[in-house]
Amino acid sequence: MEIRAQLPGDLGEVLALTRLAFGDEGDEVARLVALQASEPVYGSRGWVAVEDGRIVGHVALTDGWIDAVRALVPVPVLSPLSVLPDRQGRGIGGALVGYAVAAADAAGAPAVVLEGDPGYYSRLGFEPAEDRGLQRPSTAIPERAFQWVRLAAYAPWMRGRFVYPDLFWRIGGVGLRDWRARGATGVQVSTVTIGARDLPRLARFYAELLGLPVPEVPEGADWVALRDTDGWSLAIQQEPEQLRVTWPAGAGDQHMQIHLEIRADDLSAAVAHAVVCGASEAGYQPQEDVRVMLDPEGHPFCLWVET
Numbered sequence: 186m187e188i189r190a191q192l193p194g195d196l197g198e199v200l201a202l203t204r205l206a207f208g209d210e211g212d213e214v215a216r217l218v219a220l221q222a223s224e225p226v227y228g229s230r231g232w233v234a235v236e237d238g239r240i241v242g243h244v245a246l247t248d249g250w251i252d253a254v255r256a257l258v259p260v261p262v263l264s265p266l267s268v269l270p271d272r273q274g275r276g277i278g279g280a281l282v283g284y285a286v287a288a289a290d291a292a293g294a295p296a297v298v299l300e301g302d303p304g305y306y307s308r309l310g311f312e313p314a315e316d317r318g319l320q321r322p323s324t325a326i327p328e329r330a331f332q333w334v335r336l337a338a339y340a341p342w343m344r345g346r347f348v349y350p351d352l353f354w355r356i357g358g359v360g361l362r363d364w365r366a367r368g369a370t371g372v373q374v375s376t377v378t379i380g381a382r383d384l385p386r387l388a389r390f391y392a393e394l395l396g397l398p399v400p401e402v403p404e405g406a407d408w409v410a411l412r413d414t415d416g417w418s419l420a421i422q423q424e425p426e427q428l429r430v431t432w433p434a435g436a437g438d439q440h441m442q443i444h445l446e447i448r449a450d451d452l453s454a455a456v457a458h459a460v461v462c463g464a465s466e467a468g469y470q471p472q473e474d475v476r477v478m479l480d481p482e483g484h485p486f487c488l489w490v491e492t
């Protein structure tokens with residue numbers, strides 16, 4: 186297997202390889218490859234892995250920037266990386282990444298950035314970038330998927346927001362638009378349910394506190410959901426034997442085991458509103474920018490403001 190620079194005549198073969206490697210996303214990624222090859226303004230450069238005269242793998246770099254306070258720092262983004270399905274698992278992907286990273290290093294780039302599966306790229310020296318102060322260009326990219334490898338020219342001041350070239354935006358190739366909805370692990374919290382001795386009363390309290398429609402609680406119901414808020418919903422469940430929480434709790438007391446953090450625009454206005462709805466302020470207040478409140482059944486919740 187030989188790795189060499191991608192040539193204009195390779196494009197057809199590289200596009201076919203990309204479609205095969207990426208399956209359902211193949212057309213979108215092939216658009217990226219076509220634009221990289223046809224629009225010199227992006228300065229994209231690619232490499233191909235060749236076996237027996239056939240292109241079996243491909244990788245490309247395109248410059249983005251770290252928007253650091255001291256300077257805008259050009260840093261290449263590695264994307265895409267493809268290996269023919271019947272040639273995967275033989276080190277070709279790893280060799281292409283190594284080749285592209287070495288080329289970036291030799292060209293004086295301080296890092297190579299990418300978004301991808303950390304399970305794969307951590308084996309190739311990449312690490313989560315946000316941990317080191319490089320913010321991802323979009324929250325559509327799961328935080329752990331945004332990675333980089335730092336090179337010889339890296340300096341610690343190269344921190345800040347990473348800016349993608351518009352190429353990636355144009356093909357809609359930034360992040361996973363629905364990853365939050367799907368959940369990065371395939372599981373997601375849909376509802377937080379609060380136990381109540383008096384279900385209608387607590388449902389009314391939280392609905393009024395949060396400005397949601399007060400739900401109808403049918404006769405005999407033991408659970409009611411409040412309207413969805415930002416993809417989450419809050420529900421109240423009848424728990425007639427529930428013990429009242431002590432807060433702060435000492436040994437042997439009924440401890441709270443889960444609580445709500447509710448962000449407020451204005452802390453004192455939010456406290457006043459909560460009190461009107463039926464909450465009370467807890468006697469112990471450990472933080473200035475947070476007010477610990479007790480709902481009508483004594484569950485602590487926090488009102489907090491961004492400082």
Ligand SMILES: CC(C)(COP(=O)(O)OP(=O)(O)OC[C@H]1O[C@@H](n2cnc3c(N)ncnc32)[C@H](O)[C@@H]1OP(=O)(O)O)[C@@H](O)C(=O)NCCC(=O)NCCS
Nearest residue numbers: 206207266267268273274275276277278279301302304305
């Ligand atoms: C990802 C890809 C480029 C890897 O190419 P490859 O030539 O098979 O890679 P390598 O041979 O260097 O490494 C293969 C190893 O990585 C592992 N691996 C592959 N994808 C992985 C992942 N998402 N998480 C963890 N390990 C992964 C393989 O299981 C294999 O492990 P092994 O060596 O213990 O058997 C290739 O699978 C591919 O083209 N996939 C489709 C396109 C794609 O997803 N590209 C990356 C986009 S970010």
